[in-house]
Amino acid sequence: MLKINPFKTAMEQLSHAAEKMKLAPEILSQLKKPDRILHVSIPVRMDDGAKKVFDGFRVQYNNARGPYKGGLRFHPQVDMDEVKALAFWMSIKNAVVGVPYGGGKGGIIVDPKQLSKGELERLSRKFIDLIYKNIGEYVDVPAPDVNTTPEIMAWMVDEYSQLVGKFTPAVITGKPLSMGGSQGREEATGFGGMVVLREILKRRGRKKSQSIAIQGFGNVGHFFALFAQKAGLKVVGLSDSKGGIYSPKGMDVKKVMEWKKQMGQLKGYPGTAEVTNEKLLELPVDILVPAALENQIHARNAKKIKASIIVEMANGPTAAEADPILNRRGITVVPDVLANSGGVATSYLEWTQNLSGYYWSKEEVLKKLEKYMIDATAAVVNTSEEYKLKDLRTGAFILAVSRIMEAMKARGL
Ligand code: NAD
Numbered sequence: 001m002l003k004i005n006p007f008k009t010a011m012e013q014l015s016h017a018a019e020k021m022k023l024a025p026e027i028l029s030q031l032k033k034p035d036r037i038l039h040v041s042i043p044v045r046m047d048d049g050a051k052k053v054f055d056g057f058r059v060q061y062n063n064a065r066g067p068y069k070g071g072l073r074f075h076p077q078v079d080m081d082e083v084k085a086l087a088f089w090m091s092i093k094n095a096v097v098g099v100p101y102g103g104g105k106g107g108i109i110v111d112p113k114q115l116s117k118g119e120l121e122r123l124s125r126k127f128i129d130l131i132y133k134n135i136g137e138y139v140d141v142p143a144p145d146v147n148t149t150p151e152i153m154a155w156m157v158d159e160y161s162q163l164v165g166k167f168t169p170a171v172i173t174g175k176p177l178s179m180g181g182s183q184g185r186e187e188a189t190g191f192g193g194m195v196v197l198r199e200i201l202k203r204r205g206r207k208k209s210q211s212i213a214i215q216g217f218g219n220v221g222h223f224f225a226l227f228a229q230k231a232g233l234k235v236v237g238l239s240d241s242k243g244g245i246y247s248p249k250g251m252d253v254k255k256v257m258e259w260k261k262q263m264g265q266l267k268g269y270p271g272t273a274e275v276t277n278e279k280l281l282e283l284p285v286d287i288l289v290p291a292a293l294e295n296q297i298h299a300r301n302a303k304k305i306k307a308s309i310i311v312e313m314a315n316g317p318t319a320a321e322a323d324p325i326l327n328r329r330g331i332t333v334v335p336d337v338l339a340n341s342g343g344v345a346t347s348y349l350e351w352t353q354n355l356s357g358y359y360w361s362k363e364e365v366l367k368k369l370e371k372y373m374i375d376a377t378a379a380v381v382n383t384s385e386e387y388k389l390k391d392l393r394t395g396a397f398i399l400a401v402s403r404i405m406e407a408m409k410a411r412g413l
Contacts, residue, residue, distance in 0.1 A: 004295055004319055004320075005081050006081060006082050006085035006086070006294070006316060007081040007082075007084045007085040007088070008081075009085065009316070009319070009320045010084075010085040010088045010089060011032055011088075012320050013320065013393065013394075013397055014028070014031060014032065014088070014397065014401070015028070016394055016397070017394050017397035017398050017401055018031075018401070020387055020389065020394055020398060021387070021398045021401065021402070023401065023405075027405055027408070030408075031062070031401065031404070034059050034060065034061040034062070034084055034087060034088070035060050035061060035062060035063060035068075036059075036060040036134075037057070037058075037059050037060075037080070037084070038056075038057065038058040038059075038060075038106075038131055038134055039055065039056070039057055039080070040055075040056045040057075040127070040130040040131060041053050041054070041055065041056075042054040042055070042056045042108065042123060042126050042127050042130060043126065044119060044122050044123045044126055045122060046119055047116050047118060047119060054108050054109060054110050054123060055108065055109045056106070056107070056108045056109075056127045056130065056131070057078065057080060057083045057106055057107050057108075058072075058083075058104065058105075058106035058131055058134065058135070058140070058142075059080075059083045059084050059086075059087035059104060059105055059106065060087070060102075060104045060134070060140055061084070061087035061088050061090065061091045061102065061103040061104055061105075062088075062091040062102045062103055062404060063102035063140075064102060064404050064407040064408040064411060064413060065094065065095060065100055065101060065102055065403065065404060065407045066094075066099075066100035066101040066102055067101055067102060067136075067137070067138055067139055067140055067141050068087075068101070068102045068103060068104030068139070068140035068141070069090060069094055069099075069101035069102065069103065069104055069140070069141045069143070069344065069347070069348075070086065070087055070090035070103055070104040070105040070106070070142070070143065070145075070344075071086075071105060071106070071142065071143045071144055071145025071146075071148065071174075072105075072106040072107060072108070072127075072142045072143070072144065072145055072148050072152075073086075073105070073106070073107035073108075073145040073146045073147065073148065074107065074108050074110050074111075074112045074146070074147040074148050074152075075107065075109075075110070075111070075146055075147055076109060076110065076111045077109075078107035078108065078109045079109075082107070083105050083106065083107050084105075085316075086105035086145075086315070087103050087104050087105035088103060089103070089315065089316075089336070089337060090103030090104060090105055090344070091103025091400070091404065092337045092396070092397060092400040092401075093336075093337040093338075093340075093341050093344060093400075094341075094344060095399070095400035095401075095403040095404050096337050096338055096341060096376055096379070096380060096396050096399055096400045097338070097341035097342075097344065097345045097372055097373075097376045098372060098375060098376060098379075098403075099344065099345055099348040099372070100348075101141070101344075101348065104140050104142070105145070106131075106142060107145070108123065108127060110123065112147050112148075120152070121155050124152050124155045124156055124159075125155055125156070125158075125159040127156075128156045128159040128160050128163070129159065129163065132159075132160050132163045132164070135160070135171060136164075136168075136171060137168060137170035137171045137351070137354075137355065141170070141171060141172060141173060141347075141351060142156070142171075142172050142173075143172060143173045143174040143344075143347050144174040148174075150174055150175055150176040150181060151176065153172050153173070153174045153175045153176075153179075154175055154176055154179045156172050157169055157171060157172050157175060157179060157180075160172070169354040170351050170354035170355050173347035173348075173350045173351055174347060174350070175350070180350070180353070180354045181350060182346055182347075182349055182350035182353060182359075182360075182365055183359075183360065183361060183362035183364075183365050184346060184349075184362045184365035184366050184369065185343075185346050185347070185350060185365075186219070186223070187223045187226075187227075187366075188342045188343055188345070188346035188365075188366075188369060189219065189220045189223070189224075189313070189340050189342045189343035189346075190219070190220050190221070190222070190223025190224035190225075190226070190227055190313070190342075191223060191227055191342055191366060191369065191370075192339075192340070192341060192342015192343070192345060192346075192369055192370075192372075192373045193220070193224050193227075193289075193311060193313050193339045193340060193342060194224055194227035194228055194231060195342070195369075195370050195373035195374060195377075196311070196334060196338055196339050196373055196376075196377050197228075197287065197309070197311050197334065197339075198231060199373070199374055199377040199378070200309065200332065200334060200377065200381075201309075203381065209232060209233065209234050210233050210234065210286040210287055211233070211234045211236045211248075211250070211284075211285045211286050211287070212228055212233045212234065212235055212236065212237075212285055212286065212287040212288075212289060213235075213236060213237030213238070213246075213280055213281075213283045213285045213287075213288055213289070213307070214228075214235065214237065214238050214239070214289040214291055214313075215239050215244070215277060215280055215281060215288075215289065215290045215291060215292050215296065215314075216239065216240065216290070216291035216292030216293070216313075216314065217238055217239065217240040217256075217260065217266060217291075218240070218291070218292070220291045220313050220314070220340065221238075221240075221289070221291035221292065221313065222253070222257060224289055224291055224311075224313055225238060225253045225256075226253050226254070226257075228253075228289075229252075229253045233287070234250040235250055235251055235253055236248055236249075236250050236251070236283070236285060237275065237280050237283045237285060238251070238253075238256060238266055239266060239275070239277050239280045239292075240260070240265060240266050240292075241292075242265040242266070242267055243265070243266065243267045243274060243275070243276060243277065244266065244267075244274070244275040244276065244277055244279070244280040245266050245267065245269045245272035245273070245274065245275065246272055246273045246274075246275045246280070246283060247271055247272040247273070249271075251269070251271070251272065256269055277292075277296075278301065281296065281297065281301055281304075281305060282301065282304045282305060282306065283306065283307075284306045285306065285307050286307060286308060286309065287307055287308075287309045287310075287311060288305060288307035288309070288310045288311070289310075289311045289313055290310070290312060290313065290314050290317035290318075291313035291314050292314055292317075293314060293317065294314065294315065294316040294317060295316065295317070295318075295319045296314070296317045296318075297310070297317060297318040297319065297322045297326070298318075298319040298321060298322050299319070299321040299322055299325065301322075302322040302325035302326050302329075303325060303329075305326070305329075305331065307331065308330070308331055308332065309331070309332045309334065310326065310331060310332070310333045310334065311334045311339050312333065312334060312335055312336040312339050312340070313336070313339055313340050314336065314340070315336050315340065316336060317336070318333060323391065323393065327390045327391050332392065333391060333392060333393060334392060335380075335392055335393040335396050337393075337396050337397075337400070338376055338377065338380050338392065338396050341372075341373070341376060342369055342372075342373055345369055345372040345373070346365065346369055349365055349368055349369065379399055380392055380395050380396045380399055381395070383395040383396070383398050383399040383402075
């Protein structure tokens, strides 16, 4: 399959929004380029004494609204176009959810599963040695992403703090609780996504219990499933990398979690039929939630989707080619930049707690997060209505670009 260039996709989405909002060409061309790209070579002493050099990136896309903010990904397929796209999408997402941040993203080309813990720690610390002058709590605030964990964030904060000579927890979010992490961060993205869905359903005035299928049962997918069940939705389909399960009668998410813990997979859960990940997307459900990987919905399967609402909890689960097909078919796509923005909104709450040194309970954090998600959903829906758009993605982009532009103008940029 041809690899879809994510930066090209991101720029097509931007151009589409720019056209609808009649954005001035000079602002569009500014938004098409990141402010700064850092590319570092990271030499690491391996356990066998050999030295290996890894490539590390940090893209600082736009900081009109505040410090650059976005995760760090450790993956063998990390490349510059991917990091640029993700950094751009972070600028959009942070503006949509209304936190005072710009957008950034970083990554290292590495398969962390091939490294020992010591090698991983040395790699993480060395990366910070090389970029520490370009990040900071009011400059650029990284966080975890694919294959990076709270433990890695803790090593990085420790390294940064040693280099600048003071404990600086606000330089990175997604830390363990013992090092200034926030209560509620674990469930934040799934919780936030469910608040968005609830608000969308409220606006549609739907009463009957809705059925839902979720692709991906990791951090985001399993919390989304739990909150969906709590909200009275019927979870009928679930999947992980090993395959999916389906029961039209619905299933108890907590029991499925226990099964997965014991068996290491969802497949075989009693009372369910097996489905492939491809077929899971085409199940006869009201709501479909891709919560695993990019480009799962494309031109070939967009025609076969039966759900009337798609909630994009993964980043970029819908290829650009599928959007017009879904729109034509009247399917509501809740875009990733809104649906999964609960993660970064809670990162913002972690950052404010670090800066003030005053910490909230989980209930307080989730209550504040809920308000961000309600406000962001209303703003995206209202923008889409104002511009008479059929899709929420373009509405979200117009909202974000307007907010970024407002900040750029106010700062005279
Ligand atoms: P995770 O690693 O915890 O879980 C990923 C899940 O996807 C696992 O259940 C895995 O088995 C499954 N999976 C892997 N390959 C699959 C395949 N081919 N088909 C179906 N399922 C497959 O990751 P996560 O943190 O839950 O993130 C999921 C998505 O949400 C990613 O796109 C991520 O970028 C996005 N996201 C996460 C957060 C967050 O706070 N964790 C925030 C915003 C966006």
